[in-house]
Amino acid sequence: MTMIQALRSAMDVMMERDPNVVIFGQDVGYFGGVFRCTEGLQAKYGKSRVFDAPISEGGIVGAAVGMAAYGLRPVVEIQFADYFYPASDQIVSEAARLRYRSAGDFTAPLTIRMPCGGGIYGGQTHSQSPEALFTHVCGIRTVMPSNPVDAKGLLIASIENDDPVIFLEPKRLYNGPFDGHHDRPIVPWSKHALGEVPEGYYSLPLDSAAVFRPGKDLTVLAYGTMVWVCEAAAQETGIDAEIIDLRTLWPLDLHTIVESVKKTGRCVVVHEATRTSGFGAELVSLVQEHCFYHLEAPIERVAGWDTPYPHALEWAYFPGPERVGQAFKRAMED
CATH class of the missing domain: 3.40.50.970 (Thiamin diphosphate (ThDP)-binding fold, Pyr/PP domains)
Known part of the structure; x- marks a missing residue:
């Protein structure tokens, strides 16, 4: 489907x-x-x-x-x-x-x-x-x-x-x-x-993230379309990124996030929405609060620009694999 x-x-x-x-x-x-x-x-x-x-x-x-x-x-x-x-x-x-x-x-x-x-x-x-x-x-x-x-x-x-x-x-x-x-x-x-989408009834919990892509180099927090953009960035850079698909933004599955960041020691947050006061700011804050002593590098954030949404230039507005890949590399350099 x-x-x-x-x-x-x-x-x-x-x-x-x-x-x-x-x-x-x-x-x-x-x-x-x-x-x-x-x-x-x-x-x-x-x-x-x-x-x-x-x-x-x-x-x-x-x-x-x-x-x-x-x-x-x-x-x-x-x-x-x-x-x-x-x-x-x-x-x-x-x-x-x-x-x-x-x-x-x-x-x-x-x-x-x-x-x-x-x-x-x-x-x-x-x-x-x-x-x-x-x-x-x-x-x-x-x-x-x-x-x-x-x-x-x-x-x-x-x-x-x-x-x-x-x-x-x-x-x-x-x-x-x-x-x-x-x-x-x-x-x-x-x-x-x-995948194979069952035709009948099934449900998923509304407070559970999914490990979309296991990895050991860094943790990527994303949702929606950005999950696929991050997957493309990981393939292009060769960085073994663990991509966490949040699925439900609130209530948030903080446990899955914390366990992943503690394992990798690095974190990149990606979302399509405007950067300032976006949901990524909350994610960065939570990772900082719960994983500070496990972090090996500053948390990176990739988002849409702080501008009105462009019409003809929208593909330059939202993050693509190149911009996300650059954040991956910065996180790995420190």
Whole structure:
């Protein structure tokens, strides 16, 4: 399966298992979503369970909070992560706080799917990576898979979770992995990248990272598309990098991170989002706090530039194997 197929399979499985699961958002019904992730689900489950919503992100998420509080498990799609801002008050002030403010009387088991990141020349309003804004909010979980197998298991776990989940989907990985070099986001899947995605039910824990690539020279912390970019950098430089795919950004699997850094003594953090106040800053701080006496070199950080997201120059904006490889080499020199 591609990631799109895996995500669709996850929603299909959960709609069949649980009649309280509903899907709605802009164009997700008859059209099947702008990226076709929900294609065919309305025909299978009907317009009362898979339906279109007006162009009102605040209204979509606000309605989902009410549905979730009264027993449904809504899965809503924000067409692009860039569009979540009108819904930020509903996410932060309502969904994230409902369990605490009601002393546990109400929960908000809703999943908010958002395509994120660049790779389609979408410019400033279709290419952002706002994950750090969500990890700062107490009461919500933030997930970003890097491959179809994880995407399905994590989405199923998100839908089953009793707290709100922000589920970020890297657009460059929707139909295949990214080769890291050329002006084309899709190349044929390798056997390891595709794997065998089970057609039935399975779930993955929402607090567990994965060792994507074992290694002994240095630890790389990445998620989403950057996992594949880091893999390309490791192959090009010949550095035996251990790549940790975070998968769930919050709650974070700190144990896996710490054990890896203690083993390698070196750490590189990579993300596509803007550098300043990005989630990488939190990762650097945690590694510094927990692994200081094991570090053999300063922690390196590679990220997007501190500029508005460019349109024609987006492939120069987000980190590629060359820039990541340079960070690998710097970490090994000290």
